[in-house]
Amino acid sequence: MLRVQNVTKIFGNRTAVDQINFRIDGPAFVGIIGRSGAGKSTVLRMMNRLTDASSGAIEVDGQNILALQGAQRREWQSQCAMIFQQFNLVPRLDVASNVLHGLLNRRSTLTTFFNLWPRSDILRALEILDRLGIAEQAPKRAEALSGGQQQRVAIARALMQDPKIILADEPIASLDPMNAQVVMDTLKRINTEDGRMVIANLHTLDTARRYCDRVIGMRDGRIVFDGVPSQLSTGVARDIYGADESFNEAATSTSIPQDHIPDQAYADQMMA
Numbered sequence: 288m289l290r291v292q293n294v295t296k297i298f299g300n301r302t303a304v305d306q307i308n309f310r311i312d313g314p315a316f317v318g319i320i321g322r323s324g325a326g327k328s329t330v331l332r333m334m335n336r337l338t339d340a341s342s343g344a345i346e347v348d349g350q351n352i353l354a355l356q357g358a359q360r361r362e363w364q365s366q367c368a369m370i371f372q373q374f375n376l377v378p379r380l381d382v383a384s385n386v387l388h389g390l391l392n393r394r395s396t397l398t399t400f401f402n403l404w405p406r407s408d409i410l411r412a413l414e415i416l417d418r419l420g421i422a423e424q425a426p427k428r429a430e431a432l433s434g435g436q437q438q439r440v441a442i443a444r445a446l447m448q449d450p451k452i453i454l455a456d457e458p459i460a461s462l463d464p465m466n467a468q469v470v471m472d473t474l475k476r477i478n479t480e481d482g483r484m485v486i487a488n489l490h491t492l493d494t495a496r497r498y499c500d501r502v503i504g505m506r507d508g509r510i511v512f513d514g515v516p517s518q519l520s521t522g523v524a525r526d527i528y529g530a531d532e533s534f535n536e537a538a539t540s541t542s543i544p545q546d547h548i549p550d551q552a553y554a555d556q557m558m559a
């Protein structure tokens with residue numbers, strides 16, 4: 288379904304991504320890990336066409352999406368939604384309108400400018416918010432929500448596009464462990480229940496192990512590991528992160544310590 292072939296990105300004299308190749312056949316949950324500067328964000332940004340590749344091809348269902356221009360490029364971007372570490376919501380706008388903005392590419396400028404959305408779009412936005420457990424937040428300004436709730440709004444906005452693929456660039460890097468878990472659980476549900484491919488850049492190994500079907504490890508722009516989570520031994524992780532014997536996996540952990548796991552009622556209250 289998705290085939291990345293010899294893709295390279297050069298910024299000035301720096302090769303950020305160096306001839307990478309991989310193929311994803313079904314709606315898998317794929318994690319990309321690696322230290323800061325390894326090239327992870329650039330890979331996602333090239334897939335979404337936010338950044339142009341220097342060379343190579345990315346084939347999706349037989350079409351090279353790196354060659355698309357104009358309306359075709361925008362159509363691809365709506366099939367391939369992006370979620371960012373900093374949520375990228377419009378802070379002063381209400382939650383429902385933020386979600387509706389997922390349709391920007393598909394509705395007229397007048398509709399979006401005057402917030403004149405068809406009733407069917409509004410109902411769909413509310414349905415998606417309800418599915419993600421945040422329907423009651425719909426009228427609030429996005430900036431009034433917690434980080435975890437804002438990231439779920441960003442996921443709702445992505446779902447509004449009805450994308451084939453969700454690209455998540457460090458989706459939990461700004462969140463505390465409990466909110467991180469809710470956001471990762473949400474992405475996993477979308478992956479398994481809807482059959483949408485998810486590719487997520489992750490900065491912690493335990494998250495990659497827990498949620499991904501497959502993990503790609505990058506170092507200095509190259510793919511140095513591509514396998515299932517059970518193959519991600521400490522030695523392999525050391526290779527990916529370029530760390531020495533003192534490499535401590537726990538330092539990259541976001542798991543919630545057992546004695547800090549709240550009961551469900553408390554968790555529901557926190558997330559409401």
Ligand SMILES: Nc1ncnc2c1ncn2[C@@H]1O[C@H](COP(=O)(O)OP(=O)(O)OP(=O)(O)O)[C@@H](O)[C@H]1O
Nearest residue numbers: 298301302303321322323324325326327328329330
């Ligand atoms: N727009 C740009 N102009 C110049 N250099 C860039 C640009 N974007 C990224 N780079 C460089 O490309 C390399 C890869 O960056 P990238 O952001 O893809 O890494 P990353 O693995 O996502 O790191 P991080 O986790 O810190 O975001 C880095 O050396 C970075 O400085």
